Amino acid sequence: MEEQNPASQSHRSTEQLQDNAELEHQYGCEHYRRRCKIRAPCCNQIFSCRHCHNEATSSLSNPKDRHEIVRHDIKQVICSVCNTEQEVAQVCNKCGVKMGEYFCDICKFYDDDTRKQQFHCDSCGICRLGGRENFFHCEKCGSCYAIDMRDNHSCVENSMKNYCPVCYEYLFDSVKQAMVMKCGHTMHMDCFKEMSKQQQYRCPICSKTVMDTSEYWKMLDEEYSAIIGEVSFDRLRLFKCPSNTSMRSPSSAMTATALAKSPFTLLGTSANSAPRIIPEGLQEPVAKMKCLSISKRYRQRTCDANLV
Template sequence: MAARVGCEHYTRNCLLKAPCCGKLYVCRLCHDAEESHQMDRFKVEEVQCSECQTLQQAQQACQQCHVQFGEYYCDICHLFDKDKKQYHCHPCGICRIGPREKYFHCSKCNLCLAQDLQGNHKCVENVSRQNCPVCMEDIHTSRIGAHVLPCGHLLHKTCFDDMVRTSAYRCPLCMHSAWDMEYHWDQIDKEIAQSPMPTEYQDTTVKIMCNDCQAHCTVLFHVLGMKCSGCGSYNTAQDGGLIQRPQQPHPELNDNELEANAEPGQHDELE
């Protein structure tokens, strides 16, 4: 077999003729990076064989020299590539990297998700029809897998991994915790127990809003964090200034109170 035409995105033995400008590119991503417009993959009609340079109708093998353009070929997406267990998802409208049996299509999210998320994720309608909130690149048609956060929002798996590395634990869209933080909250509990606030702040409270359960509550103020009294999360935001408990007055005794409290005979001695 002839050496495959390569790019950083796909391995194939043909070039696509862009229906928009008529230029030849290995793939639509290479085209979009070079041109000021985007290629519509679904409108591709012709390809050029990289072995004999014959321009022909898009198909899996060259009609002239019979070289195979790609181990995998989709005649809807006009996708040529090496075999990665790809499959075309009709509800998604594009090809997905498989294998098919490891994924299911969630009709509400309108996206293919891993089987272990079936019945085990929060659905957000058409959630993939928006850009990744971290890198602002498309999610639905991306070659990078999507990661579903507990809140139901999506971001690229690589962007989620970057969040974990930098200890950014909140969803960029709704600020809900991006994974189970129970262990981390327990550690903050221990740190707070070992770090009492100065006397003048020990009775100080503050109003907070919890990003995890949306509760509004008033809790003791601490510089290490304010714990939601509803769900126990420290993923909270301060809602207003500090509230200091008024000090109990200690009024001085007046002359009458002094006289009433004086011991018998005390005045005689003073005189």
Template structure:
């Protein structure tokens, strides 16, 4: 499928570039790995690509920054480790040697957390909960890989990564707990105040008034005792209602 998705100014809908990948897995021609993966029943390891085809003169050659025949530069950004070519440098691409792949957004705006094994925004340096190799997993909602994801990621206080769109849709469906650990994803203080009022205004039957339960808080991760109530079981440590019987 030579040059699939090629537009007038070269490239495809995913990347602007002047070369086509010769995919070793199926010996076909695709403008990029995304075009390949969208059309095949397997994924392309772009690092395994050894040959390119120039989109200007059609010369097939070893991977390089420029064409060996017509000298055209294949792209303004070129990473010969990832075999990533892109003319749109407004994305501020950079290669992270620790992640082992190219990231977007500018090297100066990120740092690599060695425990999380992930590039994070500089604003999170010393200000996030580390979860060892947290990105080497799938999104708890869509089940797509996180480490190589081309989608924006959200880092909640609990440290369990989730795609930002998945996070947003989770909140829209009135689910406010991390799907991995059940810790609250947003500040629930106002909600807990409303539940305090509901609890105070909802009288329990006499036989349940003095029933005491051992509970575990999913937010502060501490145990405490709480009076049984249909409205909810309030954590005696932090006041959260994100609790369960211990």
């Protein structure tokens, strides 16, 4: 028997792998690589996946015809290799090809790219990405979160079952990456980045600060010190306020409140109605001008109830 050349055998194996890779990428769509299509039960049309269906129907001219598919209602699929329509299953009942390396019989979901580490969450009722061991399901928030957020986030009831406050896309089953802010509300990561580029640092829902603004307050404190000059910071009080007045600290900005202490300046609930106290050593006109200037710069430090 003729001895096989290991080099040629290796070459044939490489060619076979390349052919298989090309075969895999012949099928599917821009959303998923799979060897089947679905028949939508809502309109009886054939699409590569549910996203293709939703994109096509959302652009229909008649608003009454626009709709989204319910993934769990899919009953029929069409094998892309032999074009055989059949009931939902992982393996084609005619040609025997596996229509998806990952298959979920509940979601009727197929995908060849297992690097995504797909898994089905029974509590969510849908498939997620990233590996089951890396996520936990928060019952109050109603969604799967990264494992390092367990007991380390503010729970808001059904926070993920809402629309992104920026782009208004439904977050729960969105394919875009979402994030949980310090206040517990959620939004798309891309939308959050765009919001921060516009210097918007507050949650669009509750107006609480969602990022560290200590550097910003430090800059304002430096400006304040430059305006006051040699006047003692501890002796300066711009407005008299009630003893029970509370205000935000510079480090936590709009998220927390603390009892008024001497390092803070604007303590009055209303800059217009609070009685002014002229610091010792300043003349009345000069003090008024400086107080007004500082009042504008520190307006966000007043005890405004609608921002708490």
